Amino acid sequence: MHEFCPKCKYPKTHPFGLSITDSECSGCFTHREKDTIDWAVKREELESEIKKYKKKKKQYDCIVPVIGDAEDFYTLSKVLELGLSPLVVCVNDYFKNDIGWHNLHQLITHFDVDSFVFNPDIRVYKDLVRTSLRKFDHIMLPFLQLHTSFPVHVAYERNIPLIIWGQNQAVEQVGKFSHHDTVQMSKWSRRQHDLFEVETEFLIGNGAQVDVRNLNYYQYPAPEVINRRGIKGIYLSNYFRWDPLSQNQSVVDFGFKPERNFSSFDIYERAGSSVYYGLHDLLKYKRHGYRKVDDHVAREIRHGRLSSEEGMIISNHYREIPVDIEPFFNWLDVTSSGYEWFCQHRLSSLGHLISRDSSDVKEIILPDKINDKLSQSTDAINHHMLFGKGLFI
Amino acid sequence: MRVGSVVLLKEQLCVQSYGWNTIRPLGSLQGVLDSLEEYQCDEVAIIRPVRKNDTLNKFQQDIKVIKALKTMTPISFGGGVRSIEHLNLLKGLPIERIIFSSAFLEKKRELITLAKDLFGHQAIKCLLPICYQNNKVHVYHSSLGNYVPLSNIDTKFIDELANEIVLFDTQHEGGKDQFDWLLLSGIPFPLEKIIISGGIGKKTKLSAQQQNIASVLIDNKVLHQEYSILDYKYA
Numbered sequence: 001m002h003e004f005c006p007k008c009k010y011p012k013t014h015p016f017g018l019s020i021t022d023s024e025c026s027g028c029f030t031h032r033e034k035d036t037i038d039w040a041v042k043r044e045e046l047e048s049e050i051k052k053y054k055k056k057k058k059q060y061d062c063i064v065p066v067i068g069d070a071e072d073f074y075t076l077s078k079v080l081e082l083g084l085s086p087l088v089v090c091v092n093d094y095f096k097n098d099i100g101w102h103n104l105h106q107l108i109t110h111f112d113v114d115s116f117v118f119n120p121d122i123r124v125y126k127d128l129v130r131t132s133l134r135k136f137d138h139i140m141l142p143f144l145q146l147h148t149s150f151p152v153h154v155a156y157e158r159n160i161p162l163i164i165w166g167q168n169q170a171v172e173q174v175g176k177f178s179h180h181d182t183v184q185m186s187k188w189s190r191r192q193h194d195l196f197e198v199e200t201e202f203l204i205g206n207g208a209q210v211d212v213r214n215l216n217y218y219q220y221p222a223p224e225v226i227n228r229r230g231i232k233g234i235y236l237s238n239y240f241r242w243d244p245l246s247q248n249q250s251v252v253d254f255g256f257k258p259e260r261n262f263s264s265f266d267i268y269e270r271a272g273s274s275v276y277y278g279l280h281d282l283l284k285y286k287r288h289g290y291r292k293v294d295d296h297v298a299r300e301i302r303h304g305r306l307s308s309e310e311g312m313i314i315s316n317h318y319r320e321i322p323v324d325i326e327p328f329f330n331w332l333d334v335t336s337s338g339y340e341w342f343c344q345h346r347l348s349s350l351g352h353l354i355s356r357d358s359s360d361v362k363e364i365i366l367p368d369k370i371n372d373k374l375s376q377s378t379d380a381i382n383h384h385m386l387f388g389k390g391l392f393i
Numbered sequence: 394m395r396v397g398s399v400v401l402l403k404e405q406l407c408v409q410s411y412g413w414n415t416i417r418p419l420g421s422l423q424g425v426l427d428s429l430e431e432y433q434c435d436e437v438a439i440i441r442p443v444r445k446n447d448t449l450n451k452f453q454q455d456i457k458v459i460k461a462l463k464t465m466t467p468i469s470f471g472g473g474v475r476s477i478e479h480l481n482l483l484k485g486l487p488i489e490r491i492i493f494s495s496a497f498l499e500k501k502r503e504l505i506t507l508a509k510d511l512f513g514h515q516a517i518k519c520l521l522p523i524c525y526q527n528n529k530v531h532v533y534h535s536s537l538g539n540y541v542p543l544s545n546i547d548t549k550f551i552d553e554l555a556n557e558i559v560l561f562d563t564q565h566e567g568g569k570d571q572f573d574w575l576l577l578s579g580i581p582f583p584l585e586k587i588i589i590s591g592g593i594g595k596k597t598k599l600s601a602q603q604q605n606i607a608s609v610l611i612d613n614k615v616l617h618q619e620y621s622i623l624d625y626k627y628a
Contacts, residue, residue, distance in 0.1 A: 017406060017418025026417045176417055177409075177617065178567075186619040188428035192420040223431055227620040 008298035009311055013288045015196050016174045030175025031302040037179055039241050045182075046239040050082060053162040060087040060114070062162040065151040067093070068104030070258070070268040071244065073251035075166040076111050078236055087160060088115040089151045092387070093143040093273075094122060094331075097380035099259045100272025101388030106255040118150055122386065124214045128200075130332060131207030136198055137283045137346070139275060139328070142218065145200050148190045149220040152231065156221055161230045167242055168235035169193060173295060185233025187220050243303060244269065245373045258377040262321050262361050264293040265314065265370060267377040274383040279325040282350055293318035305369035317364045322355035331384045395608035396598065396625045397436035398615040399561075399590050400425055402472070404451075405458045409613040410442060411567035413522070413533070417613075425616065426464045432622040434466055438492060438559065438590075438610055440520070441472025445538040449478060456482050463487075469518055475501075475536060480508055492559065494520040495536035497551050505554050518588075519555035523576050524564045530579045533563055548581045557607060558582050562591030567613045570594025595628035 003012050005025035012018050019026040053061050061084040066072035068090065079086050088108060096104070108115045120142075128142035155163055168183060170176035170193045177183045191197055200218040204210050236242075248268030252258065259271035263281055269292075270276040277292060285291045297311040306314070329339040343354055366374075400422065401408050407419035419425065422439070429437055441447070441455055452473050459470060464487065471492025474480060483491060491508050493501075497519045509517055522533035524540065531540040551558060560580065565571035571592035580587070589601055590610035598609050615621050 017408075017420060019408065019416045019418050029415065030417070174418060176419070177613075178411065178417075181613070181617050184618040186428070186616065187431070188420075188424065188616050191428075192424055197421060197424055223428075223620040227623065232619075 005298070007308060008301045009308060009315065010174070010294070010298045011288070011290050013290070014174055015288055016170050016176055016193055018174045026175035027173055027298065028175070028302055030171060030178060033179050034241050037241070039239075042179075042239045046234075046236075047082065049234070050084060050162065054084065059085070060158070060160045061085045062087075062164050063151050063155050063160050064088050064164050065147060066090050066104070066107060067147065067270075068096070068100055068107055068272060069270055070103075070248035070251050070256050071166045073103075073107055073110075073254050073256050074247040075164065075236055076107065076113065077251070077254065078240065079164055080111060080113075084162075084164075086113055086164070087154070087158070088113050089154050090115065090117045091143065091146040091150050092117055092119045093140075093147075094125065094384070094386050095143070095273050095275045096385055096388065097259075097272055097274045098382045098385060099257050099378065099380045100274075101385060102257055103272050105388060106257070110254050116154065118146070118217070119387070120146060120217070121214055124208075124210050126332060127208035127210055128203045128218075131203045132198075133283075133332075135202070135207055136196075137287050138196070138198070139283065140280055141195065141198055142200075142203065144194050145218045148194045150217045152185075152221055152226065152233070153217055155231045156225065156229050159229065161232060163231065163233040165233060165235045167237040167244070171235075172237060172242060172244075172299070179238050182238045183235070185235075187223050187226075190220055244299065245303070245305070245370075249373050249375055252375045258375055260377040260379050263291065263323060264296050264318055265364075265366055265374070266293075266296045267374060269296070271377075272380070274331075274380070275328050278323045279328045282323060282325060282347065282353055285319070285353070286347070286350060291315075291319050300370060305373070306367060310367055314364065314366070320353070321361055322353045324356050325354055326356060327383050394598075394602050394606065395435040396622055397438065397588075397608055397610045398429055398434050398622075399438045399440060399610045399612045400429075401442050402439050402455055402458065403442055405454055408442070409567065411613070413524075413563035413566055415567075416442075419613075419616070422458050423462060423464075426462060426466060428616060429622070430464055430466050432615075432620050433626075434615070434622050436467045436469065436489075436608065436610075437464075438469040438471070438518075439488075440470075440492065443473040443535060445536050447473045447475075447536075452479055453482065456486070459486050459488065471518070471520060472535075474508075475504075477504060477507060480504060480511070484511065490516040490518050492518045492520045493555075494522070495534060497521075497555065498532065498534050498541070498546060499536070500547060500550050502550075502554070509554065515556045517555050518557045518559055519551050520559045520561060521551075522561045522563045522591075524562065525573060525575060530576055543579060552582055552586075555586075557586055557588055559588045559590055559610065562589070565592030568592040568594075569614060570596045572597045574600070593625075595625055598625050598628050 002020040007024045007028045064086045132141040258267035263277035281292050297315045300306040301311045409417045467489045469490035470488040530543040588608040593609050593611045
């Protein structure tokens with residue numbers, strides 16, 4: 001039995017599951033479909049699919065859930081190119097830094113779209129994050145629960161039956177479905193791929209002492225209800241040849257600001273998050289045995305910008321880069337002794353990856369094919385900004 | 394007519410198979426069944442896609458997952474039930490029906506009769522993975538790992554002992570509305586006894602209903618969109 005894909009080096013421990021043969025994994029196999037698909041036909045399929053959602057009056061045709069990521073710029077540009085009138089919906093994860101807030105505002109103002117930013121009750125949210133960390137070694141679950149259910153609630157309440165997502169991660173990362181399956185959003189997929197089977201109810205009870213009335217938007221509506229309203233969620237990566245690094249580089253022209261990244265060469269994906277390449281990445285390493293850079297390396301090997309050998313060198317380099325996780329614990333109102341206890345007991349095997357200072361990190365020389373896709377990046381100044389627009393609490 | 398689903402269980406996790414040769418991961422069995430129950434799926438056939446290299450130990454590992462299942466949906470289980478030792482492991486599991494494939498092809502009367510005594514005649518299903526090769530219907534013989542002509546199979550034996558027969562189109566597995574109806578032309582079983590699977594779409598379901606076929610089992614497609622079963626039911 002193979003533990004890693006011989007080609008892209010993805011591990012079998014990937015939480016989405018991975019089928020590995022002697023020559024490649026399901027992710028590599030599915031990626032090769034991209035070279036055989038007639039993408040013009042796919043686009044026609046998409047145009048025919050969305051035709052019935054286009055409204056004649058001044059109403060929204062669809063919802064586009066965003067976080068202010070580079071991919072959101074690309075997705076929104078495609079939605080507008082298709083002639084749709086979107087309502088952009090964002091859930092505040094309270095983890096954004098100044099670059100994250102800049103990018104979110106830039107997204108909305110550059111494309112001049114209507115937006116709706118939901119700020120969940122922060123006491124409830126922090127309680128859930130605390131429990132999620134304690135029980136599941138994961139700090140993003142409450143956000144992911146909201147990010148994947150709140151737009152569906154908005155779709156239902158405002159009668160906007162089409163939700164457009166960017167990439168289907170399960171297809172892009174592990175090739176769980178063929179592009180030809182044109183898999184749609186579903187409660188099952190959300191639980192399996194976004195929540196790792198941890199629904200909100202797992203975070204309450206003996207965890208967070210939260211009134212269930214506060215959790216409505218964390219929970220996905222019943223499929224029966226969604227079906228009755230005719231709500232459908234589609235993924236653009238089933239209809240456009242998806243190449244995140246190239247796409248993300250292109251959105252710099254729209255005013256997207258990349259962020260310097262010490263934990264991977266990818267300066268676009270989740271730029272503007274105070275935790276994504278910090279504690280979140282470390283916990284991912286603890287849970288699954290690989291870091292975010294391994295996702296990036298696998299992706300670039302498949303796109304032919306890295307060889308397997310180059311990929312391994314890059315992964316080995318970034319996998320050993322330490323990160324500063326203390327600001328997260330300050331955000332969570334954990335005492336310094338609590339922070340030290342956590343590092344000592346819950347991150348004992350990863351102690352060498354915790355550091356307050358990343359300035360002495362050695363640079364790695366990247367292959368030209370990767371370098372050509374990277375733009376100028378900057379460092380964030382303010383981290384863990386709860387709200388944007390200059391208001392800092 | 395009943396609209397159910399086929400779920401493949403490999404190494405304790407669900408997988409999807411395309412065209413009988415490509416495996417893609419799916420997820421946990423409980424997660425899949427929770428959704429199918431919510432979708433009002435009439436029945437679920439959990440099948441271990443095993444070939445000749447299956448072992449009792451692998452079977453036991455998969456049985457542990459079946460044992461832990463919590464579901465109200467009627468479950469059929471099969472794949473690698475090849476001896477009385479295997480059969481004994483199925484006692485007390487939350488399953489309604491047992492699916493045999495190689496046991497029927499190898500005419501293991503003692504094994505199937507014992508299963509019939511333990512679970513009842515209505516619980517016995519025969520799975521025939523079939524395809525068209527050289528203008529003839531062939532059946533995939535799982536324990537041998539190859540196709541054999543249907544003409545070499547004792548279909549009377551199957552008809553006598555199986556309450557229902559699942560005809561699985563291996564070539565169109567994972568496809569949409571691609572089930573090959575020609576496969577039924579040489580099949581000597583009454584249509585009311587037949588369940589079809591492999592490449593089922595809404596049009597296939599409609600045709601199956603018109604032909605009085607007992608049931609359709611949707612393969613991979615069932616989890617590719619929300620509340621899919623209802624769409625098939627009212628197709």
